[in-house]
Amino acid sequence: MTIATDNPAGLHATFDGLRTTWRDNRPSVEQRRADLSRLRDRLRARMEEMCEAIEEDFGHRARHETLLGEGGVVLSEIDHMLAKLKHWVRPERRKAGWKLWPAKAEVRFVPLGVVGIISPWNYPVNLALAPLVAAIAAGNHVYLKPSEHTPRTAEFLRSLLAEVFPETRVAVALGAAELSAAFSALPFDHLFFTGSTAVGRKVMAAAAQNLTPVTLELGGKSPAIVGEAADLAKAAARIATGKFFNAGQTCIAPDYVLIHESRRDAFVEQLKREAVARYRSKRGLDDYTSIINDAQYERLKRLIADAEARGHPVVSLLEGAADAIARERVLLPTLVLDPDHDSAVMGEEIFGPILPIVSYASIDEAIAYVRDRDRPLALYCFSRDNVEIEAVLSRIVAGGVCVNDTLYQFGCNDLPFGGVGASGMGHYHGRDGFLTFSKAMPVLRKLDPAPSDLVKPPYRGIADWVIRFLSR
16 A cells, blocks of 8 residues: 655655665556556546545535546546657657767657655545656656645555555655655755745755755736737626636636726626626525635635725625625735735635736736736736737746636647746646656767767877867
8 A cells, every 4th residue: 555654753764765766666657557547547546535534624525626626637637648648758869960970869758756745625535646647658657745735635645556556666654744855855866846936945945955956836816918909708708717727726816806997897897797697596505615624714814904004995795795604714806906016815815715806007017017026827818809818928938828718728739838037937737747756868879980980088189180170
């Protein structure tokens, strides 16, 4: 079964077991494909159990959102790996160049060894298994540390992985924050972290002690720019989906909207219509996800309280609907109109169903607003004018972009996913995940004759001619 380590003292023993086994018997391509196929089969068979585990951790999680955002994404990633892996592992021919003639050059993609993965609570299956799938496809062993904030799901992951992998190929560490700190300090061959920027800095500092390369999937404030040429109804509907899916507890959710001042009020009305159509009925409210825990719920309430104290208009999109909800930690969709730049709601990643609406006078002003802040993990641009779209794309650097929709860039297996600057470093998904967890190892095969046979001390005669020839 998969090893479960519940205290820092046992981490090194588990890690050593993973590394020793990898050194003695690296997984072949056939083994990797068989492992991924078994993982796919077991995850499909236990999908309802996965939903129940996540439901218990959240208090309430819309079942369809769990199936779409967790199981469906992981199965799609496995299918993509299985379809492409045999091609990706082939050595790539490179040109040795005439000065090294005769020679052959190639790049081999070899596994790194033991990969550490620290996964978050907001998508506790997806963001644990998607990087694990990439690491396994690349031929590594994996040590996974799921979030302590979703303990039931962490137990599900431990049980699921134990059905698929031997204890020396994939291990799971369960524990609280102090365990995560010790986990980050292990001498991994690569460490993959998904979480907040603040914790990401600590993970990177711990990994630096071992010169462990890191991939940091962080967050930040991802803007949605609604251009003057946008279809307002479609923009509102698709931003509502991106923001209120999982009650906004999504790293790539639109964090705030930039919209032309002449269209702000009409956009607010469109968002109200969307919220009412989706959640006004009891069935709709049953499909609305709760906030993960009391600490997050209180943090979000403080953001709203700060906006109210500053006199900013705060608009509930479902006025009075809270009376129909019996369960705890439900924060209904809320807008904050034109908040100050230094207000709490604009100073940190929201990670909840609160959406600031910021007016602009020109598209240049909107672009400058984004550029003056940390580079976002996601950028959304809504417009029917390609000139307007290109103005945004050519002047803003973001982790990823989706034009005229939200979230879908994450689901494209053939696109890299990752942040830039404060929103992260490195990529995964599809081939980019395979490359992240591989070493691109250059190999040069030197054939006869070799200039080195002639260029050696004492340097005279033929050596002078060779040097002049090679230095032209």
